Amino acid sequence: MTDTTGTWLTQEAYDRLQAEYDHLVNVGRVEIAKEIDDRRQEGDLKENGGYHAAREEQAKQEARIEQLRHILRSATVGEASTDAGIQSGTVVVAEVMGREMKFLVGSREVAGGTDIDVFSAQSPLGAALMGKHPGDETTYTAPNGNEIPVKVISAEPFGG
Template identity: 60%
Template sequence: MTDDTRSAAPSRTSAGVTPHGTTVPGTGCRTARSTSTRRDFTEGSEGATVTDTSAVTWLTQEAHDRLTAELTELTTVGRSDIAAKIESARSEGDLKENGGYHAAREEQGKQEARIRQLEDLLRRAVVGEAPPDDGVVEPGMVVTATVAGDKMTFLVGSREVAEGTGLEVYSEKSPLGSAIIGRSAGEETSYEAPNGATIKVTIHEAKPFQL
């Protein structure tokens, strides 16, 4: 899966129920909870006051630096390289039958989409420490839970948190994430799958993510 929002629940099947999963390779960010929840963020990455914390994305310093470097690379070298490819392909003649030209334009579109994605993410970012080790589930916590009968360990947040760790990552806005946010080890909860089935969840542990 590649959608950064990761809004679905686990992709495991139990007793014929598939809670529409969104497992992603991990990478350092979590979206801050709304102002009605336990923790709020008050400053953005540029020191500006953030009043709608539901739109804020938490990043580790490492993740912020990495994503900033990627954005810089794409907006400088990346744009220059793709412009050169397009110009080279254009010089070959008839654009209607020019596969190289169309391939380069498609690559350009994907690159610009990634640039917009990074700009939006970094604009909403708050750089800070991991959440406290208090056992309460929130973005940035690694959770061990039994979901629909399967014991699993995953990160609550988005894929920028744990790149290269192999952790499954679920958005706090997914059905699973929404069901466990604010809960602690030992608690049981449930959520409704898209097919109407009730998925039971038992939380065993919640620990801050660490590289």
């Protein structure tokens, strides 16, 4: 899996995001529309904090729906492999600037309820590691312009 344009997801993560999307579209939209209507009935909209809060919540919900739609549409679902080196879906242990770090190269959506740090495959660190194997050394450019040395210690498919 070397495609870095979409989002790699486990089947569990895909199902979880699909369920969230379905709930927001089928239940959440109805609930927020009712909330807005109830607040509208309270009177003057200029001074109605509840109405404005409900509209703000609606905007956040619609943004999340669009985000989920994009993720689900572009998702690659399956098991990660390290045969071709580090890819989206790989848990990496690396020495970064002399400090050992463990993180997932992939999507926060995949990490779900875990506490593992996540770097996307498009991030400077993630991009520098794509295709690398344990023992490989590389660098990436930090936002401040410094070159950061990285040595891959281990890489294994994300298991959830």
